[in-house]
Amino acid sequence: MSGSVPFIRRLAVIGVGLIGGSLARALRTAGAVGEIIGIDRDEANLRQAAELGVVDRAAATVAEGVAGADMVFLSVPVRAMAGVVREIAPHLAAGCIVTDGGSVKAEVVAACDPLMPAGTCFVGGHPIAGTEHSGVGASFATLYQGKRCILTPAATTDRDALATVARMWEAAGSEVVLMDPEKHDRVVAAISHLPHMVAYALVNAVEGYDRFEESILRYSAGGFRDFTRIASSDPAMWRDIALMNREGVLEMMDHFAAYFGQLRSLVAAGDAEGLERFFRDSKESRDAIL
Numbered sequence: 001m002s003g004s005v006p007f008i009r010r011l012a013v014i015g016v017g018l019i020g021g022s023l024a025r026a027l028r029t030a031g032a033v034g035e036i037i038g039i040d041r042d043e044a045n046l047r048q049a050a051e052l053g054v055v056d057r058a059a060a061t062v063a064e065g066v067a068g069a070d071m072v073f074l075s076v077p078v079r080a081m082a083g084v085v086r087e088i089a090p091h092l093a094a095g096c097i098v099t100d101g102g103s104v105k106a107e108v109v110a111a112c113d114p115l116m117p118a119g120t121c122f123v124g125g126h127p128i129a130g131t132e133h134s135g136v137g138a139s140f141a142t143l144y145q146g147k148r149c150i151l152t153p154a155a156t157t158d159r160d161a162l163a164t165v166a167r168m169w170e171a172a173g174s175e176v177v178l179m180d181p182e183k184h185d186r187v188v189a190a191i192s193h194l195p196h197m198v199a200y201a202l203v204n205a206v207e208g209y210d211r212f213e214e215s216i217l218r219y220s221a222g223g224f225r226d227f228t229r230i231a232s233s234d235p236a237m238w239r240d241i242a243l244m245n246r247e248g249v250l251e252m253m254d255h256f257a258a259y260f261g262q263l264r265s266l267v268a269a270g271d272a273e274g275l276e277r278f279f280r281d282s283k284e285s286r287d288a289i290l
């Protein structure tokens with residue numbers, strides 16, 4: 001544990017899975033938080049969170065769980081966020097900050113912000129870090145180390161609350177970036193949501209390929225497995241993301257289809273030079289991000 005002062009007195013984590021559990025672990029390791037209360041509709045997962053010491057105690061009810069908390073972190077699927085805020089709103093202490101880690105921001109912020117009682121504040125957030133695994137058993141303290149966390153404040157967001165949420169993510173090891181929610185959704189549609197759509201479609205396409213009488217997936221090796229790791233991610237989480245960032249995801253799927261079509265034309269035309277140029281451009285861009 002670092003010697004830093006716990007600047008969050010009581011943190012309530014709603015949805016103690018990969019994202020919420022990892023934040024709880026990271027903040028505890030950093031000495032940034034006094035007490036951590038867990039809330040989850042999956043009783044077995046919540047019990048495990050308490051047994052693992054990820055939370056200090058499991059709340060019996062949502063009302064009891066958020067009572068007296070100065071920070072509430074929402075890490076439930078994106079379409080569940082507003083319902084949870086509606087449920088906790090009457091029980092929040094004055095000055096409480098509610099923030100989230102959901103993968104879509106415009107609709108989440110627009111739905112949650114107006115539900116907040118006077119004297120409390122909602123700050124939208126999204127750590128750009130994760131894995132294909134779910135549940136508190138998959139959580140780990142270093143998930144956010146060296147990663148970015150995007151915060152999406154509105155013009156009306158209290159600046160002190162924003163600074164406290166930024167400090168929380170920095171304590172977890174992340175670099176905080178501010179962005180408006182609409183830009184956020186277009187950016188993650190490109191760098192996160194499209195790759196998941198492509199990976200899910202690729203696995204189904206190969207499994208659905210019926211030229212042979214056996215499933216050929218078992219012959220897959222490094223290339224296919226690296227590329228499709230994220231197709232093992234939670235289907236319900238990705239259903240919610242595709243529905244809530246529908247416009248951004250559709251725009252990127254169309255954009256991708258145009259590039260895929262270009263590549264198809266190069267193959268069909270036997271254009272060796274064009275193919276090599278296409279692959280070189282891509283390799284240069286990909287090498288540059290590492």
Ligand SMILES: NC(=O)c1ccc[n+]([C@@H]2O[C@H](COP(=O)([O-])OP(=O)(O)OC[C@H]3O[C@@H](n4cnc5c(N)ncnc54)[C@H](O)[C@@H]3O)[C@@H](O)[C@H]2O)c1
Pocket residue numbers: 014015016017018019020039040041042045075076077078080084101102103104126127128129130131132133134135136234237241
């Ligand atoms: N998995 C990732 O890589 C990743 C990365 C960044 C952000 N996110 C976002 O973080 C959020 C959580 O994802 P996760 O990967 O931690 O999922 P997870 O399945 O590991 O954890 C979510 C937890 O929320 C609980 N839950 C669901 N609905 C609830 C409700 N209404 N009330 C109380 N508890 C409820 C579930 O029981 C589960 O334990 C999602 O919004 C997701 O979009 C995920």
Ligand SMILES: O=C(O)C(=O)C[C@]1(C(=O)O)C=C[C@@H](O)C=C1
Pocket residue numbers: 102103127128129130131132191192193230233
């Ligand atoms: O590394 C992974 O497994 C992830 O899918 C993490 C990932 C991504 O990079 O796309 C997935 C969803 C998020 O909202 C943020 C991060």
